[in-house]
Amino acid sequence: MSALTRSPAWKALAAHRASLEGTALRDLFAADAGRFDRYRIALDGMLLDYAKNRITDETLALLTGLALQQKLEPMRDAMFGGQRINITEDRAVLHVALRNRVDRPILVDGEDVMPGVQEVLARMYAFCHKVRDGEWRGYDGQPITDIVNIGIGGSDLGPVMVTQALTPWHHPHLAAHFVSNVDGTHIAEVLRRVDPATTLFIIASKTFTTQETLANAHTARDWFLANGGTPETVARHFVAVSTNSTEVAKFGIDTNNMFGFWDWVGGRYSLWSAIGLPIALMVGPERFGELLAGAHAMDEHFRTAPLDANMPVILGLLGVWYGNFWGAAAHAVLPYDQYLARLPAYLQQLDMESNGKSVDRDGAPVDYATGPIIFGEPGTNGQHAFYQLIHQGTHLIPCDFIAPITSQNPTGRHHAMLLSNTLAQTEALMRGKNEAEVRAELEREGRSGAALEALLPHKVFAGNRPTNTILVDQLDPCRLGMLIALYEHKVFVQGVIWNINSFDQWGVELGKQLAKVILPELEGQGTKPHDASTVGLVGLVNGGKVA
Numbered sequence: 351m352s353a354l355t356r357s358p359a360w361k362a363l364a365a366h367r368a369s370l371e372g373t374a375l376r377d378l379f380a381a382d383a384g385r386f387d388r389y390r391i392a393l394d395g396m397l398l399d400y401a402k403n404r405i406t407d408e409t410l411a412l413l414t415g416l417a418l419q420q421k422l423e424p425m426r427d428a429m430f431g432g433q434r435i436n437i438t439e440d441r442a443v444l445h446v447a448l449r450n451r452v453d454r455p456i457l458v459d460g461e462d463v464m465p466g467v468q469e470v471l472a473r474m475y476a477f478c479h480k481v482r483d484g485e486w487r488g489y490d491g492q493p494i495t496d497i498v499n500i501g502i503g504g505s506d507l508g509p510v511m512v513t514q515a516l517t518p519w520h521h522p523h524l525a526a527h528f529v530s531n532v533d534g535t536h537i538a539e540v541l542r543r544v545d546p547a548t549t550l551f552i553i554a555s556k557t558f559t560t561q562e563t564l565a566n567a568h569t570a571r572d573w574f575l576a577n578g579g580t581p582e583t584v585a586r587h588f589v590a591v592s593t594n595s596t597e598v599a600k601f602g603i604d605t606n607n608m609f610g611f612w613d614w615v616g617g618r619y620s621l622w623s624a625i626g627l628p629i630a631l632m633v634g635p636e637r638f639g640e641l642l643a644g645a646h647a648m649d650e651h652f653r654t655a656p657l658d659a660n661m662p663v664i665l666g667l668l669g670v671w672y673g674n675f676w677g678a679a680a681h682a683v684l685p686y687d688q689y690l691a692r693l694p695a696y697l698q699q700l701d702m703e704s705n706g707k708s709v710d711r712d713g714a715p716v717d718y719a720t721g722p723i724i725f726g727e728p729g730t731n732g733q734h735a736f737y738q739l740i741h742q743g744t745h746l747i748p749c750d751f752i753a754p755i756t757s758q759n760p761t762g763r764h765h766a767m768l769l770s771n772t773l774a775q776t777e778a779l780m781r782g783k784n785e786a787e788v789r790a791e792l793e794r795e796g797r798s799g800a801a802l803e804a805l806l807p808h809k810v811f812a813g814n815r816p817t818n819t820i821l822v823d824q825l826d827p828c829r830l831g832m833l834i835a836l837y838e839h840k841v842f843v844q845g846v847i848w849n850i851n852s853f854d855q856w857g858v859e860l861g862k863q864l865a866k867v868i869l870p871e872l873e874g875q876g877t878k879p880h881d882a883s884t885v886g887l888v889g890l891v892n893g894g895k896v897a
């Protein structure tokens with residue numbers, strides 16, 4: 351048994367969980383009119399309501415006891431203090447420095463990183479002004495109209511998600527496009543829509559060695575050169591965002607047109623760095639600054655609020671509660687805002703690449719569940735797809751419902767309809783509908799006898815399904831920054847509880863290595879030994895058809 355599962359706090363939670371067997375959320379609400387007042391946290395136009403969870407005051411005390419036992423506060427302070435908590439890569443973890451809005455130095459090995467952060471931000475902002483004001487011109491003197499970000503993983507998902515979320519603040523004469531997939535269709539479809547004379551490519555890669563990004567970058571440059579561009583004008587149309595100036599120069603981008611960041615910024619935590627350049631170009635430096643300020647407000651809350659009044663801590667502990675003590679393997683993120691359509695995809699990388707681990711920080715196998723499967727879709731679409739399973743399936747799936755009180759697009763009754771669905775879903779998941787209620791309903795509909803009895807079990811909802819509701823006044827850059835930082839810190843909290851390193855991603859390497867072996871086989875350069883299935887599939891691909 352691991353030290354964690356042997357620990358007093360863990361055992362106390364297991365015993366407490368057993369004592370809650372059979373306790374229904376609807377009964378907890380009926381017995382306690384103050385539940386909503388007690389189980390909510392508000393911060394700067396954002397509210398977390400966590401009353402609809404299988405918890406009591408004792409649960410929360412035991413969960414915060416677990417956090418204390420696992421040294422959450424010292425680990426949090428170590429992160430903010432620039433210590434090398436990413437032990438397998440021997441790196442500090444300082445995305446919080448990128449949005450540090452106060453004059454607090456943040457030291458890595460005794461050196462303040464803040465002047466470097468400010469310097470890159472200033473260069474980014476100056477560049478944004480030139481492009482946005484039409485001062486930065488393409489090869490034939492026209493202003494830039496289209497920005498194509500080429501990157502993948504953390505160099506894509508954050509910029510895509512945020513750029514889409516902040517659509518109401520976009521520059522009226524700029525359009526953003528994102529190319530990530532190595533599938534040639536992705537870049538082909540984007541290149542079909544843009545004009546080389548007025549397009550700016552951002553090649554975004556922390557390492558500048560990622561196969562997909564370099565393949566797309568080379569294709570973009572070849573297309574540019576074949577369509578009016580010249581080697582001399584590449585500099586006006588290609589900029590890079592990277593930590594690797596050597597590889598950027600090797601690719602042929604002038605390092606004067608490179609925006610740097612640092613090894614202490616993890617890929618999936620990098621949208622706050624120069625990786626956020628497409629966002630800043632689209633919404634402008636002022637709005638980008640508000641995004642950073644929102645994240646900073648959440649950082650300060652996480653750093654200073656008591657554990658039991660701390661949004662990321664509560665979200666993280668609730669996830670541990672369900673994952674480790676109630677057997678929940680998945681967690682749904684359900685934004686009731688079309689602008690947040692890509693939030694679930696973004697959070698998949700943030701959470702699953704961070705906490706999809708099965709050895710602890712010392713390399714010992716864990717004997718407890720770690721990060722959950724994250725999925726979601728914007729409401730109300732998800733309601734008509736997978737909510738059936740959440741309501742009546744055999745898996746317990748805790749959900750986060752996220753919604754703005756005010757819409758960016760007030761349109762008739764749409765927003766009230768949207769929010770009525772949000773609130774109704776959390777109520778339905780909590781309350782369910784018991785046999786007596788279904789029976790009464792069927793009788794009101796005029797059913798009776800065998801027909802009623804046959805239908806009855808199908809219409810029963812067990813209820814007692816946990817949800818969090820995150821309401822924001824409106825989805826503006828500041829609130830979005832807060833929301834993203836909330837999830838970043840939630841993931842951090844869980845990694846600390848599970849004693850895993852949330853900041854490496856060795857699990858993505860094996861597939862990359864094997865793809866390098868198979869690629870030459872698909873290009874007619876001999877064969878390598880594989881299992882029978884892989885050999886068979888390589889043969890079919892090389893043969894050009896499946897049978």
Ligand code: F6P
Pocket residue numbers: 502503504505554555556557558559560563617618703855858
């Ligand atoms: O998929 C692995 C990964 O290393 C991610 O962590 C990262 O965000 C992505 O690849 C892209 O890496 P880079 O920015 O170096 O191209």
